[in-house]
Amino acid sequence: MGFPQRVFSGVQPSGNLHLGNYLGAIKRFVELQARYDCIYCVVDLHAITVWQDPTELPRAIREVAAAFLACGIDPKKHIVFNQSQVAEHAELAWVFNCVARLGWLNRMTQFKEKAGKDRENASVGLYAYPTLMAADILVYRATHVPVGEDQKQHLELSRDIAQKFNKDFGQSIRDKGYGDTFFPLPEPLITGEATRVMSLRDGTKKMSKSDASDQSRINLTDDADAIAQKIRRAKTDPEPLPSEEKGLETRPEADNLVGIYAALTDTTRALVLKQFGNAQFSTFKTALTDAAVAKLGPIAAEMKRLLSDATAIDKVLADGAARAQKLAGETMKAVKDIVGFVHS
Ligand code: TRP
Numbered sequence: 001m002g003f004p005q006r007v008f009s010g011v012q013p014s015g016n017l018h019l020g021n022y023l024g025a026i027k028r029f030v031e032l033q034a035r036y037d038c039i040y041c042v043v044d045l046h047a048i049t050v051w052q053d054p055t056e057l058p059r060a061i062r063e064v065a066a067a068f069l070a071c072g073i074d075p076k077k078h079i080v081f082n083q084s085q086v087a088e089h090a091e092l093a094w095v096f097n098c099v100a101r102l103g104w105l106n107r108m109t110q111f112k113e114k115a116g117k118d119r120e121n122a123s124v125g126l127y128a129y130p131t132l133m134a135a136d137i138l139v140y141r142a143t144h145v146p147v148g149e150d151q152k153q154h155l156e157l158s159r160d161i162a163q164k165f166n167k168d169f170g171q172s173i174r175d176k177g178y179g180d181t182f183f184p185l186p187e188p189l190i191t192g193e194a195t196r197v198m199s200l201r202d203g204t205k206k207m208s209k210s211d212a213s214d215q216s217r218i219n220l221t222d223d224a225d226a227i228a229q230k231i232r233r234a235k236t237d238p239e240p241l242p243s244e245e246k247g248l249e250t251r252p253e254a255d256n257l258v259g260i261y262a263a264l265t266d267t268t269r270a271l272v273l274k275q276f277g278n279a280q281f282s283t284f285k286t287a288l289t290d291a292a293v294a295k296l297g298p299i300a301a302e303m304k305r306l307l308s309d310a311t312a313i314d315k316v317l318a319d320g321a322a323r324a325q326k327l328a329g330e331t332m333k334a335v336k337d338i339v340g341f342v343h344s
Contacts, residue, residue, distance in 0.1 A: 003184040007036040008142035010043035010083065010133075013060035014052060015209035017067050019218040019296070020197035023263045024148045028189070030072040032146060039140055039324060040068055042082040042317070045089060045132060049125040050114070062313045063303070067220055069316070070302035081320030083136065088328035092135035093128070095335060099165050100131050104157060110150065134158035138183050139328045146189040149196055150206075159185045172338045182338060197260060200234040203252025221300050224293045231257075231289045236281045243277025245269050257281075257288060264291045 009029060011021060029040055042064045044057065052060070061082050068080050083089050105111070108130055115122035125132075133154050137145055138161070145155055162183035166173065173182045199205040199216040207217045218230055235253045242248060248255040248269065255269075261284075262272045276284050306313060336343045 002179075003141055003143050005036055005144060006140060006142045007032050007038040007144045007146065007189075008041070008137045008140050008186075009039075009146050010041040010046070010136055011064050011068075012043050012047045013057065013064045013082075014047040014050070015060065016217075017063060017220040018197075018207055018209060019220070019260065019292075020207035021067070022071065022220060022296070022299075023197050023260065025146065026067060026071045026073075027263070028146045029068070032144075032189070033072075033074060033078055036144060038073075038078040039142065039327075040073055040078065040080050041136060041324075042068075042080075043136065045083045046129060049123055049129050058310075061317075062307060062310055063221075065313050065317055066303045066306040067299070069306055069313075070299045075316050075320055079320045079324050081317050081324050085317065085321035086139075086325045086328050088139050088325065088332045089132065089135050091332055092139045092328075092335060093132040095339060096131040096134050096138075096161050096165075097128060099168065100134075100157070100161050104160060105130065107153075108157070109153060130154045130157045131161065134161045137186050138162055139331050140324070141184055141331060142186055143184045144189050145186050149190065152188055152190070155186065155188045162186070169338045172340065176334075176337050178334060178338065182334065197263075198252065198256040200230055200256075202235065203254075203256045218292065218296070220296065221303060222296070223300065224297055227292050227296060228289045231285050231292065234285070236285075240278050240280050241273060241276050241284055243273050245273060247273075254281075257284065261288050261291055264288075264295050 009025065011017075011025060029038065032038055042061050044061050047057070047060070065080060065082070069075060073080060105127060111122075111127055111129065114126060134157060137158050147155055162185050165183055166181040169182070170180075174180065197207045199207050199211060200218070201213055201216040205211075209217070211217060215230055215233055218227055222230070234257060236257070237251055237253060239251070241254060241258070242251075248258060258269050258272050258276075262269050265272075276287070333343065
């Protein structure tokens with residue numbers, strides 16, 4: 001409805017980045033640059049909803065920023081920054097805490113999973129996490145949000161918040177000359193092969209930085225030897241690969257490796273199976289290793305180079321934050337008008 005198209009997304013700096021972060025998120029962030037104005041954020045405010053060691057957090061923030069740049073995000077044409085440098089995120093999140101309903105947040109499955117049995121001891125921030133996420137997106141009035149399946153529910157909540165704000169403050173929005181609706185309803189962008197990368201040790205579990213076994217994931221900083229060794233040891237089943245996608249349905253490990261290969265080489269599972277149908281895993285794993293090393297090797301090297309100069313990364317983040325703040329400041333000023341706060 002007349003909102004300029006804009007992409008926003010965020011990655012948490014809370015541990016090592018792995019292949020799942022790359023194929024599920026960052027690779028698509030890179031592709032979207034050709035079609036949209038993009039804002040990519042290292043969401044450090046989200047990271048502290050669970051404990052982060054202050055001696056490690058700066059490195060984790062810079063590592064996500066380095067991964068963005070090493071994978072091909074252009075911080076000059078688009079915006080790259082860390083969330084805590086733009087105070088408007090937290091400011092708008094407070095207003096949204098007063099728009100969102102307890103009942104809505106109580107339905108969030110990620111909170112239930114993360115809080116676990118000891119819910120009384122979870123941080124208030126972990127509970128309010130989705131209202132901050134809504135603020136991240138809407139403080140830029142972003143229209144499109146590349147996210148994984150696991151964030152779909154949070155994005156729906158962002159839409160609900162935008163809609164309720166537009167409705168509750170409808171009269172004020174019109175009176176103050178902001179048109180009929182102030183916030184767009186942001187759309188998820190969920191596409192492509194292997195948006196969900198699974199553990200190399202268990203094809204039914206997501207690849208995760210919190211998995212105790214480092215063999216379960218390929219880290220973006222792994223060298224060629226580590227990648228080869230992890231793929232060689234990846235769990236499979238005794239059958240050769242099927243030649244049709246249907247044959248993957250009951251074989252989660254085979255499905256995962258084929259999906260990873262398809263995503264790494266920008267093709268589809270069907271085409272991979274055309275090539276490797278009836279092949280033994282040993283053959284396929286060699287090809288997969290080559291594809292992974294070809295794609296990830298240069299990224300790991302570039303990340304290492306970038307991380308050796310923290311000052312340069314910090315400059316990119318500061319420059320991005322200044323540009324983001326300009327946009328966010330405009331939205332926040334209008335929100336203050338609409339809500340009825342007195343401001344200068
Ligand atoms: N919650 C997202 C995740 O864990 C990260 C995130 C924070 C995000 N704010 C966002 C993603 C805004 C998209 C848009 O993956």
